[in-house]
Amino acid sequence: MNSVADKPAWSVLWLSLPTVVPLLVVLGSWFNPQPDVWAHLNEFVLPTVIKNTVLMALGVALMVGVLGVGLAWLTAVCEFPGRRWFAWALVLPLALPGYVLASVMVGLFDYSGPVQTTLCAWLGPVNLPPIRSTTGAVIVFGLVLYPYVYLLARQAFITQGKRSLEAAQTLGMPRWLAFFRVALPMSRPWWAAGITLALMEMLADFGTVAIFNVDTFTTAIYKAWLALFNLPVASQLASLLAFAVLLLVWLEQRAIAQRRYAASTIDARMERLQLTGYAGWAACAVCASVLLLAFLIPLFQLTVWSLAVIRHDWYARYWGFIAHSLMLSSLSALIVVAMGLWLAYAQRQHPGPITRLWVRISTLGYALPGMLLSVGLFMPIAWLDRQLYPLWQSWGVDPAPVLRGTLLVMLLALAARFLAVGFEPMQAAMQRITISQQHAAQSLGLGRWQVLQKLFLPLLRSGWLGASLLVFVEVMKEMPITLMTRPFGWDTLAVRVYEMSAEGMWDRAALPSLCIVLVGLLPVLLLIRQTER
């Protein structure tokens, strides 16, 4: 390795700022203690918040684990009617943001909702358990987040093949026992990482818990910021969330590290376990009911509601929401892909441990809740605004906050949150370009920039196309960052969903929800095409 490669890429330090600054800000917020507010929080807020968070974490882990691993096992190893179709269709719920499913669920199951009223009409007065509860939230999270576990566990079951199961069988172990003794522990590095990802999403969520009226860290931060106007307390709350999330990141990285030793031989003529008769139809029914609950019924209900309201709801302001959503998504995609390319290229040219560590830190945002990033970036930008105040004045600009009034905070927070989404496809594409291809280009007299321009950019095309699509859709679905840091009156589709849901108008929330889901289907279909190959 030459000396240039051993040197760390300092430019990566700049790219890590949107991630590192908010983390330092929320952790540093304890230097500004707020004893009065904390006395109140300790007594009235924190016990509920912690209890809800722990209960939901346990429930969601269990539910995504059972659903994800179980469905992956059925579609990866068994054969039953409709298996090929379910194998990809079960990924579809990824297109549904949690808050959309939550608004549909509440609309359907609440006291005045159609399910309850129908049941009452048939059976007299009945009381369903209240849907707006931690249980309701766990069910929604379970249904929208299980695909994370499903995709990873399926990959594990396919790559591990049936060889180890056969080995267990030749040792006298029946198949169902071999599932628990061999397949499950061997695939742990995959499904455990999937569960930690699902839990990160759960901790980051704001929309779902807001709709279900469940108090969690994100709703507490929201209230501290917008009701108490106490930014230090908001960021102190965010720092507690940061600890929980960093613990999950550590668990996830540990799981991924264990994958190195797991056997991976793809057996081309893998024969599937035939589920015949009742067993086959039972498997089919399980897959069908998950798909119905998590995707088809919500989509159907959204369509019905949208058609009902579209005539008088589709007025000029809608074009504004759509334009804002599209603009924000495209801008973020552009920024993230540029940053992702920079990171991937820097890591390629300087493959030392320091660069690797900084790239890891820069892409940590996927685990950091949007609330945390919003608070952590808003505070320093507001401070910067105050410092620049005299300068603005001398230029004759309106002395109202300048930077805060722009998209700057929102774009920085979104870039930090989704940098990993943009970086990983780029990194994967970069790894397919061999070192000798790069050396061949260099030996033909191309300089650094020419190598980037003539070799990497064309060969990375699939990488940056995929990355920009993913970021585009993630930003469109994103709620807390957009909600907290948008300039006044700058509403997007996701904000519209929140506002309508907050007022209990589930049918009017359906139209923007449906737009988001339809756009959200694009990358899911792309993902399905990739995994099917």
Place this chain on the structure above:
Amino acid sequence: MQDETIMQPHMHALELRGLTVGYPSASGTQLVLSDISLALAAGEIACLLGPSGCGKTTALRAIAGFHPLQSGQIRLMQQEVGSANHPMPPELRNIGMVFQDYALFPHLSVADNIGFGLYRRSKRERDTRIAQMLDLVGLRELANSAPHQLSGGQQQRVALARALAPQPALLLMDEPFSNLDVTLRERLALEVRDLLKQTGTTAVIVTHDQHEAFAVADRVAVLAEGRLQQWGTPMQLYHRPANRFVASFIGEGMMLRGHMGEAGQVTTELGVFKPESLPDGLHRDDPVDLLVRPDDIQHDDASPLQARVLAKAFRGAQFLYTLALPSGQQLLSLVPSHHDHAIGEAIGIRLELDHQVCFAA
């Protein structure tokens, strides 16, 4: 242990009767194996030998129970363990298997891998057996290591110990040496043979390498295109090949053209021979081919028979000469390497054909 097998010479540990296996395909069923029948005595080691795609691995998987039979029967210790109508699940067959990639469980230590098949036994019993097996394969000090920390040869021994721990009635090994360094293979093949003999294990080993098969096996089944070509000892395969395929697949050699003469005699350019057995339906003056191995041709300067050197390959102790007879027919000859002849030179040869095998031309 070996005494036991000698005491029951007629007891067949494994019997295949008309084993036929197929894969479903667009046009009905495509047969991979047809009508394979053979019997293996307890304690014997058999090799399934053949070129790639001949169906040997399918045969092994069918015996283990991972592939359904089209027809035929598999019997183990006089009991049926599989037929087309009554497939017994693999876990009930009491057949151990060493997979080509070993398929060790990465989440378990060496000791736990070996003890995996003893999951129904008490902990004490299991620990005793694991210790025995570790001693047997000489890996006692690695008991707590993870599989990925072992070398290829050590992993193979763990796989073998794991398969043998539950004392299976039959052990199957799929290309057991193909993942190992070439220089290690021969030594390990002999080690495996010793270990199997020491434990009195009946085993079936799949390989495509005849040297491996000859080193390990008591009996060899040569398979080609899904059919059993010959079932016999290594000596029989080499010296009494049943057909042209076996003759050319096993060892080196050339066919010498001749004609049928009087009373079962064969006349060739190198003399007149009388093979012990002849193919049916041959008449006087019919053309036949006589199998001549390189070791059948002796170099003899005094011999009146002269052949010209066409090509030579140096093999250390010997040269393998490709020779042309005056008629242009070619033969191979192994000659000690101090007889270094130039290409084009004529040398004296003598034919010493102990095993006379011929086929209809």
